[in-house]
Amino acid sequence: MSSSVVTSGLTKRFGQRLAVDSVDIDLPAGVVSGFVGPNGAGKTTTIQLLLGLCHPTAGTGEVLGRPITDPASYLGRVGALIEAPSFYPTLSGRRNLEVLTRLGRIDSGRISEVLAMVELSDRANDFVRAYSLGMKQRLGVAAALLPDPELCILDEPTNGLDPAGIREMRAVIRGLADRGISVFVSSHLLAEIEAVCDHLVMIDKGRIVFQGGVEGLIDAQQSDIIATPEHPADAAALVALCVAAGRPARVEGDQVHVQAPEEWAPELNRQAMAAGITLRGLTVRRASLEEAFFAITENEPEQSGEDA
């Protein structure tokens, strides 16, 4: 699979602060790639480097096969929403997009098309200052779609959105991928990324801590088997049984949480039955992306205090 973005040792330092530290990224083309990490991890700075908005201190990168030192050679095929959506408040949504179509020599007919895509056609002639945050976010996505991009970079597109707005934004992002557009979407809300992404890049303190398929990451994490004995009094015996089998377990309420892969669930059922414990419930809880993130970052060595 070809790559939409490749970086090698990409580094950005602001004075003494190392915001992005030797970042190596390889994003497959044609899929939704998530870029996750806590606030201040270096997501926005990395995106700004990819868009030519700031200059790298060290390292190299390519976007759509062109070097990031020559953003004019690829930005015509890239759409971007950077941090909070920024527009001219005393211009209408349509006029705001006209500023960008004129600047980028984009066919003005695209304005109506992208406004329809983000369902803003009926408010297109209102001043942006009258828009809700959700509408501004959608206008930001519309602006990103103006050049009919091959790659769409969205920085925190669900910031400030209500649950309905977040769901709409997910649908928009999936819609882009369905049309074959590579999407690189950053967020500090991991559950949101988990819902929409195929590929994942995790960043913490300016360094990449994981990149690869979302499923692969979650599968690599330890899952929990949750067993519920018919009689709560059997919980302690069930824990002892698991520990004896080399599976750490603990009681939570009337349930027993066992750290074991999904495949061990039938064995647990058999052993419980052999020990005279009847189970009225046996489920497997897979690790969430958030748990996977913390599992990875907790294992990372501490970096020097100057990091972002």
Add this chain to the structure above:
Amino acid sequence: MLGAYSSEWVKLRRRAMLLWGLGGGLFFALIATIFTIERAVKNPTLFPLRRGRISFFELEQPTGLVHGVTDISTLIGIVALCLFAGAFATEYSQGTMRNLLVREPRRIQLLSGKFLALVTFIGLAVVLEIVVACAVAFILAPGRGITTSAWTSSTGINDLLQATLHVFLASVGYGMLGAAAGVLLRSPGVAIGAAVAYVVAIEGIVVGAIWSNGDRWLPGQLFSALAHGGTSDSSYHHSLVTVAVYVVLIAAGTLAVFRRRDA
């Protein structure tokens, strides 16, 4: 650059820009013309000329038509300075500069196109101000008994065109200073405040208290001299050449900073 030029015009057509950019200069031009004509003194031997007043004789010269406007050319220049500083700094403070740079990453083209659009806007504003000032002057002058025949002579028309050019060139100089402040300081309030304070107060203090010859070399003083077609201290030719050098230097510095700095 044409894309940046065309794009800027969408913003320049905003009501607020028309109100402050065109309306501001128009207001000053109108007031200056009315005051100049209404306060002109017919016989200065009987009524000595006080500050800001001129005689009928001066007004009846070919240059009399735009006397008021050239007198307040510094104010027109300050309007241009504020317009340019605001136009550049607001892109940073609003966060829209990043959007612009994604669509036009060639920074020199972006800055040049934006600047040229603002220069065109200021040019149109100056022409409009002069046209309105002339119309008002022609309406008011007969009522006060001021003869206007010299205004429509070939010399008068030539003087009018030259005055328009001088006020325009001076406004471009003020605008360049404003653009530099906007790009360097990135905040409209700070950029406008600093640039206006420099032109209005700091240069005045420098010339008055430190460097009396500064009115021949400091940019704000030279913009003002150029607007008047030269002064006794700074000839037209000296003002024009020095202002051109300043504009080139300020433009080069601003472009260099804009190109190198992270957005």
